[in-house]
Amino acid sequence: MDLIGAEWRKSSRSGSSGGQCVEVAVNLPDVVAVRDSKDPGGPVLVVGSEAWRRFLRFAR
Incomplete structure (x- = not known):
C-alpha cells in the first residue's frame, strides 16, 4: 500500500517523554x-475504516 x-x-494519549507513542493516519x-x-520507517498496521471505528468504540 502506498x-x-x-x-x-x-x-493524544502519547506522553511527551518519548515513551510509547502511536501515530495514526x-x-x-x-x-x-x-x-x-x-x-516512522518501520512496520505499519493498516486496517479498514469500519474495523478502526469498532476498535475505538471498544477501547473507550
Missing part, C-alpha cells in the same frame, strides 16, 4: 494506518 500521502498525527481512502512514532 502511504506517501498519509498525514500522520500522534495520539486517517486521511487514506477506506483504511486507517497506525505506526510507532519512534520508528
